[in-house]
Amino acid sequence: MNTENDTVPIYGEEDNSFHAAGGFDGIKQLVDAFYDAMEAIPQARTIREMHSPDLDESRDKLTRFLTGWLGGPKLFSEKYGPIRIPVAHRHLNIGPAERDAWLACMQIAVDAQPYPQSFREYLMTQLYVPAERSRNQD
Numbered sequence: 001m002n003t004e005n006d007t008v009p010i011y012g013e014e015d016n017s018f019h020a021a022g023g024f025d026g027i028k029q030l031v032d033a034f035y036d037a038m039e040a041i042p043q044a045r046t047i048r049e050m051h052s053p054d055l056d057e058s059r060d061k062l063t064r065f066l067t068g069w070l071g072g073p074k075l076f077s078e079k080y081g082p083i084r085i086p087v088a089h090r091h092l093n094i095g096p097a098e099r100d101a102w103l104a105c106m107q108i109a110v111d112a113q114p115y116p117q118s119f120r121e122y123l124m125t126q127l128y129v130p131a132e133r134s135r136n137q138d
């Protein structure tokens with residue numbers, strides 16, 4: 001296990017990021033905090049309303065997706081089949097405000113996790129990429 005005093009792992013390599021995020025249980029906790037933030041902050045009202053009232057499946061899907069995306073087991077495709085992030089969002093109106101609201105929820109969730117600061121920053125930088133790829137409006 002890495003602490004702030006250990007050598008910082010190269011997060012993009014192998015399954016380092018998956019482990020830095022606390023494995024499946026850590027990612028599940030992150031996703032729960034993410035959707036809790038989405039229910040709580042006014043900035044996220046529009047994107048909350050894009051989701052169904054019951055967030056159980058959304059929580060399961062995002063947890064499984066991030067597990068594979070961070071280098072862990074490919075749990076999303078195992079249960080739900082293949083996914084491409086821009087295609088998965090093309091029926092939604094996502095502009096810069098919606099992208100930034102999504103990232104704001106994720107920032108709150110990431111800050112609430114027991115991660116080293118270096119991993120928090122790495123994760124938010126990396127998440128910008130699929131968030132921007134989900135955007136389909138100016």
Ligand code: HEM
Nearest residue numbers: 047050051061062065088094098099102130131132134135
């Ligand atoms: C940019 C802002 C984003 C918004 C507003 C957004 C919103 C949504 C919504 C409303 C759904 C449910 C769609 C439905 O049930 O019809 C969804 C699905 C999903 N989103 Fe996002 N999302 C965003 C970014 C992201 C990012 C950055 C990721 C991954 C890192 C992601 C991963 C997923 C996954 C895995 C699903 C399930 C897709 C499926 O099963 O079809 N989303 N998103």
